[in-house]
Amino acid sequence: MDQLARAAALLGAGICMGIGALGPGVGEGFVAGKACEGISRAPEHASLITRTMLVGQAVSESTGIYSLVIALLLIFST
Amino acid sequence: MEFTVEIIRVAAYMGAALSVGIASITCGTGVGYIAGIASRGMMHQPESRDSLFRTMFIGQAVTETGGIFSLVISLLLLFGGFDVVEGGWLRAAALLAAGLAMGLGSLGPVIGTSYAGGEACDSICRMPKYNLTITGNMLIGQALAQTSSIFALLVSLLLLYSTPLQASIPNITAGGILIRSFAYLGAGLAIGIGTIGPGIGIGNVAGKASRMMGRFPRQRTYIMRTMFLGAAVSQSTAIYALIISFLLIFAVK
Secondary structure, eight states: OHHHHHHHHHHHHHHHHHHHTHHHHHHHHHHHHHHHHHHHHOGGGHHHHHHHHHHHHHHHHHHHHHHHHHHHHHHHOO | OOOOHHHHHHHHHHHHHHHHHHHHHHHHHHHHHHHHHHHHHHHHOGGGHHHHHHHHHHHHHHHHHHHHHHHHHHHHHHHSOOOOGGGHHHHHHHHHHHHHHHHHHTHHHHHHHHHHHHHHHHHHHHOGGGHHHHHHHHHHHHHHHHHHHHHHHHHHHHHHHSSOOGGGSTTOOHHHHHHHHHHHHHHHHHHHHHTHHHHHHHHHHHHHHHHHHHHOGGGHHHHHHHHHHHHHHHHHHHHHHHHHHHIIIIIOO
């Protein structure tokens, strides 16, 4: 029974990281695309736009990191 | 249940079908999308049809890469000679996982590259003079987006060629077989689903960059720098998925 639970945890780790990477990937790409648009319209604000883009991407990344943590926990602590 | 070599064949055939079947959903749509935008562009700008045709063709070729990777994995699964009875349940799980990884893994990058190709054709139609700059930018962006499908190819090949035969592991129990098989399936699903998001995201960046390159060609250094930076950050989640896949393939005992 223990081994069945461990097998399920490992499959769960894979699914968790897979689906967890969907949202951040699309979201960060969206941020960067809009930043490209903005920076070409207003190149004088390049540093401001780049900074905002990086901060927004970092926040958007957080859910990806949550799923990484959960996946690592499922692999190593079950 | 008595293990026979047919079980490995069933897994290999299912993996082959899933790999090329899932991948061709977005390959067909994506290549058609680029051709549609290029045709509309030719209607507006018949005099720049040569450069539009060239960009369309290059964009379609890069978009098709994901489908070609899936075809290669499919053919390997069918004719690679993996159906040996010593492989056992582990080999069956690894083959199914390899097909799933490559099939799902090419969905996102292909959507992304086709968006970039379409935007580049649209942009050339607006600014035919800058077609070389736009095509160059499109190619770089598409290459960035296809990186995640290369991750999926890597994991597929690892599942095919560096997973052990069941008979070569001494004293393996039924539980051990179950754990390892599920770990292989998990690895395939992690990299397969995990590359969809980054692929679409990076393609979005590349498409927006190509569009803006046509409108404001003087800002191309800024645009390209932002595109690289944004794509690199967006790629990070695909790299997390790659790490989890490696751990599931190699670190699970």
